[in-house]
Amino acid sequence: MFGLETLSGSAEAAATVGVVFVEALALYVGYGAITGAVGSAVVRAVGGE
Amino acid sequence: MELFGLSLVLLGVFVGFGLLVGILFGFFGMGGSFLVTPALLVMGYPSTVAVGSGLAFVFGTSVIGALRHRDHGQVDYKLAAIMIVAMTLGIEAGKNVVFVLDATGAADLVISAAYVGLLGVVGLFTLRDARTNDDSDGGDGAAGGDLADRVRSIHLPPMVTLRDGGRVSAVVVVAVGVAVGVLSGFLGVGGGFLLMPAMIYGLGVPAAIAVGTDILQITVSGAFGAFTYARAGSIALPVVGALLTGSALGARVGAGATQFVDDEEIKGYFAAMLLAGSLAVAAKELGAAYGIPAFTAASTALIFGSAFVVSAAILLVAVCELRADRRTRWCRVVLP
Numbered sequence: 001m002f003g004l005e006t007l008s009g010s011a012e013a014a015a016t017v018g019v020v021f022v023e024a025l026a027l028y029v030g031y032g033a034i035t036g037a038v039g040s041a042v043v044r045a046v047g048g049e
Numbered sequence: 050m051e052l053f054g055l056s057l058v059l060l061g062v063f064v065g066f067g068l069l070v071g072i073l074f075g076f077f078g079m080g081g082s083f084l085v086t087p088a089l090l091v092m093g094y095p096s097t098v099a100v101g102s103g104l105a106f107v108f109g110t111s112v113i114g115a116l117r118h119r120d121h122g123q124v125d126y127k128l129a130a131i132m133i134v135a136m137t138l139g140i141e142a143g144k145n146v147v148f149v150l151d152a153t154g155a156a157d158l159v160i161s162a163a164y165v166g167l168l169g170v171v172g173l174f175t176l177r178d179a180r181t182n183d184d185s186d187g188g189d190g191a192a193g194g195d196l197a198d199r200v201r202s203i204h205l206p207p208m209v210t211l212r213d214g215g216r217v218s219a220v221v222v223v224a225v226g227v228a229v230g231v232l233s234g235f236l237g238v239g240g241g242f243l244l245m246p247a248m249i250y251g252l253g254v255p256a257a258i259a260v261g262t263d264i265l266q267i268t269v270s271g272a273f274g275a276f277t278y279a280r281a282g283s284i285a286l287p288v289v290g291a292l293l294t295g296s297a298l299g300a301r302v303g304a305g306a307t308q309f310v311d312d313e314e315i316k317g318y319f320a321a322m323l324l325a326g327s328l329a330v331a332a333k334e335l336g337a338a339y340g341i342p343a344f345t346a347a348s349t350a351l352i353f354g355s356a357f358v359v360s361a362a363i364l365l366v367a368v369c370e371l372r373a374d375r376r377t378r379w380c381r382v383v384l385p
Contacts, residue, residue: 013279016286017272020105023290024112027297035301043305047371 053287063291066353070292071299072360074110076306077319082107083171084356085292086237087164087326091333091348094285096156100147101278102285103237104140108271109293111239113300115264124261125212125254129269131219132226132262136240136270139230144277146235157334163236164330171242172323179316197253217252225251234274239267299360306363309370318359325355 050057070084086103090096150156205218225247229240241263248259278284329351336344369380 010276010280013276016105016279016284017108017276019286020109020275020289020293021112021272023293024109024297025116027293028113028116031298031301039305043371046368 064295067292067295068299069356071296072303075300075303097283100237101283104274107239111268135226136230139227140234143231143234168327176320306367322355
């Protein structure tokens with residue numbers, strides 16, 4: 001999975017933790033950008049303005 | 050069609066469940082990992098994979114939490130360093146217990162029983178808290194202060210000077226860290242629900258410093274926990290990835306809802322959800338032990354259904370408050 005199985009033991013484990021870390025960073029940045037762009041408009045729309 | 054070894058439907062289920070868990074975590078500031086490991090157990094994942102994946106999820110959410118708090122997080126680095134070392138030892142011990150139990154074939158039963166107890170106890174405490182707040186506004190800060198004073202009066206060397214100038218025995222800090230670490234490694238939870246009260250009421254750490262220190266500790270120890278389970282091949286990475294994708298968005302929605310919703314209005318629902326989670330894990334074990342498919346189905350419905358109902362209640366109250374609407378039928382259902 002994700003090519004990690006070619007690594008062995010601790011290297012594969014470190015790569016697994018690394019994948020989770022990178023995904024968390026990407027999600028933080030990505031959702032942050034989306035929230036900044038459309039967040040207040042969504043809140044206004046939900047609020048019926 | 051499959052993606053990363055999971056069917057698209059299952060992938061969608063995990064993203065959706067992650068979204069619900071994220072809303073709950075973002076809103077209540079706790080409970081992010083309470084439901085992930087039990088849900089994986091209920092879905093039939095081996096206990097080692099359920100716990101390992103739970104810890105990897107905890108790591109991912111705490112990285113995002115650390116990024117969100119980086120601007121205003123105050124950290125007691127000395128306390129964090131001691132706690133991290135102690136928690137790491139505890140996590141390793143907890144993981145070893147899981148694998149010993151797994152070798153004897155008792156891991157599913159013991160971990161499920163532990164979750165039934167944990168979710169039941171935390172659920173009952175939350176329910177009591179919600180009812181107490183309904184009855185009075187009385188604070189319990191004095192009791193916490195007394196406990197912290199008593200803990201700080203323990204002169205068991207070496208003593209550590211905390212960031213606020215108070216001194217506490219390193220032995221006490223290590224004992225708390227090891228205990229939380231064992232629980233974390235054994236159940237796949239972050240342990241924030243224990244660390245925060247232990248630091249604030251037990252060690253007398255100011256709340257603002259406790260929040261920042263808690264996030265740093267859980268991020269580092271979560272990384273270690275995920276690493277140690279990954280080394281044993283016990284992390285379902287696509288499942289963790291899908292859960293994180295949903296929860297990172299849900300956490301923003303849940304945190305946003307705190308601006309409009311008083312968490313005391315929802316706390317009773319949250320307690321009910323934790324108790325439902327406890328029942329779900331018990332039903333799954335009973336269903337498996339006695340071959341009753343209805344129990345297994347009920348456990349799935351309970352754990353996913355309760356998370357859905359509480360998340361929906363949070364969103365509904367937020368919408369009602371935003372629209373200043375307390376008269377619509379749905380708003381009357383969720384608002385007191």
